[in-house]
Amino acid sequence: MSRFFDQLFKFLHRFISYSFAIVFFSLQGAFFGAFYAYFFGSALIPEFSTENHPEVVYVFIFATFLAAVGHSIEFGILTPLGYGGFRNDLKKLNLFLRHNDTIRHKDILELENNLNTLIHLPKENMYAAIRYAVMVFVSVSITHIICHHPIYELVLVSIGWLSAVFVYGGFSYIISDYFTGNKRVEIKKILAYRDVSIHKNYGILSLKGKFVFLLILILLSLSVLSVFISFGNASLLKITAFIGMTFVEAVILIYMFFQSINLTLEQINESANSLATGGRGALPILSIDKEFILFAENYEKATREVGRIRENLQELVEAKTSELRNSLETVETLKKQQDGDYFLTSLLIKPLSLNKTIGTHVKTDFLIKQKKTFLFHGRENEIGGDICITRTITLRGKDYTFFLNADAMGKSLQGAGGVLVLGAAVQSILERSNAVESVKLLYAERWIKNAYQELHHIFESFDCSMLVSMVMGLIDDETGLMYYLNAEHPWSVLYRKGTAEFIKNNSELRKLGTPFSEKSLEISTLQLIPGDVLILGSDGRDDIEFVTETTARKINHDEELFLRHVEQGNGQLKEIYQSILSMGELTDDLSLMRITFKENLSQPPRAIRKESYELMRKAKSQIKLDQLEEAKTSLLEANRINPENREIQRALIRLLVRMKEYNLAAEKLNTYLEEYPGDTDLIYLASFTYKQTKEYGKAIDMGERIRLRNPGHLSNLIQLVQLYLIIGNLPKAEKTLQLTSFIPSDTNRIELLKSQIETFRQKIVDEIPT
Numbered sequence: 001m002s003r004f005f006d007q008l009f010k011f012l013h014r015f016i017s018y019s020f021a022i023v024f025f026s027l028q029g030a031f032f033g034a035f036y037a038y039f040f041g042s043a044l045i046p047e048f049s050t051e052n053h054p055e056v057v058y059v060f061i062f063a064t065f066l067a068a069v070g071h072s073i074e075f076g077i078l079t080p081l082g083y084g085g086f087r088n089d090l091k092k093l094n095l096f097l098r099h100n101d102t103i104r105h106k107d108i109l110e111l112e113n114n115l116n117t118l119i120h121l122p123k124e125n126m127y128a129a130i131r132y133a134v135m136v137f138v139s140v141s142i143t144h145i146i147c148h149h150p151i152y153e154l155v156l157v158s159i160g161w162l163s164a165v166f167v168y169g170g171f172s173y174i175i176s177d178y179f180t181g182n183k184r185v186e187i188k189k190i191l192a193y194r195d196v197s198i199h200k201n202y203g204i205l206s207l208k209g210k211f212v213f214l215l216i217l218i219l220l221s222l223s224v225l226s227v228f229i230s231f232g233n234a235s236l237l238k239i240t241a242f243i244g245m246t247f248v249e250a251v252i253l254i255y256m257f258f259q260s261i262n263l264t265l266e267q268i269n270e271s272a273n274s275l276a277t278g279g280r281g282a283l284p285i286l287s288i289d290k291e292f293i294l295f296a297e298n299y300e301k302a303t304r305e306v307g308r309i310r311e312n313l314q315e316l317v318e319a320k321t322s323e324l325r326n327s328l329e330t331v332e333t334l335k336k337q338q339d340g341d342y343f344l345t346s347l348l349i350k351p352l353s354l355n356k357t358i359g360t361h362v363k364t365d366f367l368i369k370q371k372k373t374f375l376f377h378g379r380e381n382e383i384g385g386d387i388c389i390t391r392t393i394t395l396r397g398k399d400y401t402f403f404l405n406a407d408a409m410g411k412s413l414q415g416a417g418g419v420l421v422l423g424a425a426v427q428s429i430l431e432r433s434n435a436v437e438s439v440k441l442l443y444a445e446r447w448i449k450n451a452y453q454e455l456h457h458i459f460e461s462f463d464c465s466m467l468v469s470m471v472m473g474l475i476d477d478e479t480g481l482m483y484y485l486n487a488e489h490p491w492s493v494l495y496r497k498g499t500a501e502f503i504k505n506n507s508e509l510r511k512l513g514t515p516f517s518e519k520s521l522e523i524s525t526l527q528l529i530p531g532d533v534l535i536l537g538s539d540g541r542d543d544i545e546f547v548t549e550t551t552a553r554k555i556n557h558d559e560e561l562f563l564r565h566v567e568q569g570n571g572q573l574k575e576i577y578q579s580i581l582s583m584g585e586l587t588d589d590l591s592l593m594r595i596t597f598k599e600n601l602s603q604p605p606r607a608i609r610k611e612s613y614e615l616m617r618k619a620k621s622q623i624k625l626d627q628l629e630e631a632k633t634s635l636l637e638a639n640r641i642n643p644e645n646r647e648i649q650r651a652l653i654r655l656l657v658r659m660k661e662y663n664l665a666a667e668k669l670n671t672y673l674e675e676y677p678g679d680t681d682l683i684y685l686a687s688f689t690y691k692q693t694k695e696y697g698k699a700i701d702m703g704e705r706i707r708l709r710n711p712g713h714l715s716n717l718i719q720l721v722q723l724y725l726i727i728g729n730l731p732k733a734e735k736t737l738q739l740t741s742f743i744p745s746d747t748n749r750i751e752l753l754k755s756q757i758e759t760f761r762q763k764i765v766d767e768i769p770t
Contacts, residue, residue, distance in 0.1 A: 055147050056140055063139040067132035074128060106190075115187045122176035122205075129172040133165045170213045173205060178256040181263070207291050210257055264292055268299075275303060342383045343376040345416045349387070352423025356391045359477040362401040364390040366593040367573040371540070371586060372412040385415020386538050386591035389426055392477070393433045395442055398674075399477040402430060405593045406470035407489065407538040409511070415589065418459075418466045422512070425458050426451075443701060444474045444483045444677070445523045445708040452485060452521065459513030467511040471536055480528035480597045481678040485521070487511055490542065490559070493566050494526070495533040500566040503534075523708040527678050530598035533571040537562065540590030544583050555587065612642035619651065628659050646676060657685060662692040680709055684716055691719065696727050707739075714740060721753050725760055733757055 074086045137158070145151075205213070357364050370384030385408035393402050404426060408418025429451050433439050442450070452472065459466060471492055473484025486492070487509040491502040508520040528534075544556040561583070569575030573594050580586070615638035622631035635652040642648060649672050656665035669686040673679070687702035703720040706713055717740050724733035734757060740750055 056143050056149065059143040060136065060140050063136040067136050070132060070135075111187050111191055115184060115191070118180045118184050118187070121180055122173045125176040126169045126173040129169045130165055133169070137165075166216070174210065174213075174256055177205075178260055181260060185267075207261070214254060214257060268295075271299070275306060338374075342372075342374050342413065342416075343381055345413065345420065346381050346383045349383075349416060349419055349423060352420070352427055353387045353389060354391070355388075357401050358392045359399055359401055361477045361480070361598050362475050363596045363599060364401065364403060364593065365573060366390070366405075366591065367577055368592075369540075369577070369586065369590045371589050383412055383416045384589035385410055385419055386540070386589040387419045387423055388536075388591055388593045389423065389430075390593070390595075391430050393430060393474075395433075395440055395444060395447055395474075400444060400474040401477060401595070402472075402474055403536070403593065403595060404470060404472045405489065405536040405538065405591060406468050406472075407540075407589065407591070409467040409469075414466075418468050421458065421466070422455065422468055422470075425455055429454060443705050444476070445705045446701075448472065448474060448483055448485060448523055449521060449708055452487075456512055456516070460515070462513055464513055467513045469511045469539075475528065475595065475597065476677060479675065479677060480530070480532070482526045482528055482534075483523055484526070485509060485523055490537060490539050490562075493535040493537075493563060495535060495566055495571040496529075496531070498567065498570075500535070500563040500571075502560075502563070520711075521708070522711055525678050525680075525709060528597040530601045532597050533599070534593075534595040535566050535571065535573075535576070536593040536595070538589060538591045540586055540588040541565070541580060541592065543588040544580060544585065545587050546584040556584070612638040612645060612648060615641070616648060616651065619655075623655065628655065631655055632659065632661075650679075650682065653682065653685065657689055660692070662689050665689050666693050666695070680706060684713070687716070687719060687723075691723060696723055699723050700727075707736075711739065718749060718753065721757075725756060728760075730757065730760060733760075 141158075353368070355364055355366060366388035368386055368388060370382040370386060372384055373380055373382045375381075387404070387406050387408075389402070389404045391402045393400055406419070406422055408415045408422065410418065433447070439447070459468060469487055469489040471484060471486045471489040473482055475482045484492075486505060486507050488511045491504055493500050494503050503526060505522075505524045507522050507524065508516075509522075510516055510520075541562050542556055542559050544561075546554045546556065548554050562580075565576050565579040565583075568579045569577075571594070573592050576592060577590075580590075615634045619631040619634040619638070622628075622634060632652075632655055635648060635655060638648045639645075639652055649668065653665055653668050653672060656662075656668065666686070666689050669682065669689060672682060673686060676682070683702050684706050687699045687706065690696070690699035690702060700720065700723050703716055703723060706716045707720065710716070717736055720736045721733050724730075724736060737750070737753055737757065
């Protein structure tokens with residue numbers, strides 16, 4: 001197809017003129033446009049034909065003929081007779097580009113002027129097409145009005161005319177752009193050889209504009225065809241003719257559009273190869289699309305710079321070598337200083353990341369592999385933002401294992417700075433816990449809350465420039481109950497009986513240093529059983545770059561992959577680490593912590609004895625019959641026979657509270673909660689019981705423990721407000737009441753508490769002496 005068009009174009013150029021050869025092809029657009037207008041009119045106006053609209057049809061045909069003739073004369077059809085057209089620039093172009101005439105001897109000014117004419121020729125051809133289309137429409141409109149045809153028909157005809165103008169104008173532009181390309185390149189090559197800058201002007205349509213034109217043309221064709229068929233005025237022959245002509249038109253335009261792009265890309269490829277092999281790399285680009293012209297201008301700047309570098313290559317090489325040598329010496333000096341800073345920082349971090357557990361039931365171990373390694377005085381060291389800390393502390397006479405695994409934001413020195421601050425702060429908190437008596441009396445939940453708030457306030461002062469994710473908690477060495485919180489750290493893993501699973505929670509805590517509200521602080525609990533293994537780790541455990549045969553990077557995005565590593569490594573840190581390395585390469589700092597509870601012990605079954613079981617059944621029957629005293633006697637006897645059974649103790653405590661024997665219930669609760677601190681329901685019952693025995697301090701402690709474990713426990717919050725009012729702590733009562741606003745609640749109870757607080761406040765005001 002390309003060869004056919006080129007031969008036809010050369011034939012027209014030889015016998016008429018260069019610019020008319022372009023108009024010849026452009027007039028195909030006029031034909032297609034007239035075709036659109038006719039089909040659109042005959043589709044929308046059933047009576048539109050030569051029989052009932054003869055004057056309009058004949059004027060349309062005659063005006064179209066005149067437009068074609070005028071368009072041809074304007075662009076030089078009479079050049080062989082000595083008349084080059086209406087426009088001076090086209091006359092000069094047709095004389096300048098006469099067939100078989102060489103243009104290499106032309107002067108620069110003449111070449112530039114004709115090059116600009118060629119660049120603007122597609123635009124001018126499109127404008128000419130629109131002008132002649134307007135002339136045809138005006139002629140048809142006047143004839144239509146004179147012949148007294150309905151105005152609405154003229155409106156419909158105008159719609160068809162707009163479609164025709166769109167097709168005629170766009171066709172003329174793309175045709176002109178395509179056939180002027182080779183001549184533009186020829187002139188550009190001559191100017192480039194004479195060292196004249198050529199990439200300045202571009203056409204009115206860009207690549208995007210042409211693509212949009214083609215898209216609209218296809219949609220327009222489908223729309224005309226749908227209208228044509230829906231009105232039912234078309235025969236099969238007309239429909240076939242319309243589809244055929246539309247197909248021919250679309251194929252011609254699409255072929256020329258993409259052929260132009262293809263030729264331009266081939267030019268760029270040839271120019272790049274020329275530049276790479278030592279040539280000038282000239283790029284007299286064929287296209288006049290804005291995107292290619294801007295590329296050619298930048299490419300020309302690059303080729304000039306490459307030429308300049310080649311001319312002064314030896315001098316530049318020597319200068320650059322000297323600069324690089326000086327730079328290398330400077331870099332080496334700076335690196336030595338930096339490695340010294342790294343080494344000093346790593347020395348400061350080491351005593352902060354310690355494993356100092358002394359318990360017999362809970363054992364801890366950890367593995368840290370920082371991504372950044374460095375040599376200092378011939379020894380390899382590493383530095384990064386991961387840290388692990390474990391230590392045994394004592395609270396309320398019980399030993400707890402404290403654990404922390406954290407990842408400070410940032411690489412190398414930045415992350416190490418965060419770890420340094422965190423480690424120093426945590427060690428300070430741990431030392432205070434073993435030295436200050438008031439801290440030793442705290443419950444585990446309150447201790448973790450205080451520790452988290454202290455760490456958060458420290459990092460909050462850095463104004464979000466230093467953030468730390470972490471998981472931190474306490475494990476009761478005797479019972480195995482774990483209290484913990486997770487601040488945007490990867491989920492911990494519980495390895496139990498050969499199976500690994502994530503320990504998930506609904507915590508909304510963000511990294512240390514990120515603003516947070518107190519309602520988001522929630523202490524989670526997990527009851528460990530003998531043989532359980534906990535594996536904690538930073539996000540380096542998931543950030544693995546897989547080994548592939550391609551150069552593209554493939555990073556792991558499957559967080560559950562780590563569970564398979566834990567199972568393959570049987571819960572052992574070194575085996576887990578090797579399993580991770582077998583999958584790929586680490587891309588971030590990695591820290592792993594292993595915590596075991598009574599690893600080599602098995603949990604003895606706590607079966608209820610037969611006598612106790614019978615007494616339990618008897619007590620349940622008695623409670624149903626409202627024989628509470630008898631039920632109490634049965635449960636006390638069952639508890640005496642089987643004192644270690646948890647269900648008997650729970651049932652007895654609940655019965656005592658129901659019978660309002662609060663003193664005995666409080667005594668039993670003290671013993672029960674020491675052995676089973678994870679029973680949140682009984683802690684709430686203890687808070688209620690201590691309230692009844694007027695041990696308000698204990699009641700508040702229990703309520704606060706529940707609030708930290710379950711901030712959404714509405715009944716507990718209401719009871720806490722009442723307790724704070726009883727002891728006269730109005731600020732705490734108001735603050736706790738505000739927490740209920742985040743929970744769907746009983747409005748009447750909340751309003752009653754608000755009125756009580758207001759009454760209490762007014763009482764305080766009244767007691768102030770005037």
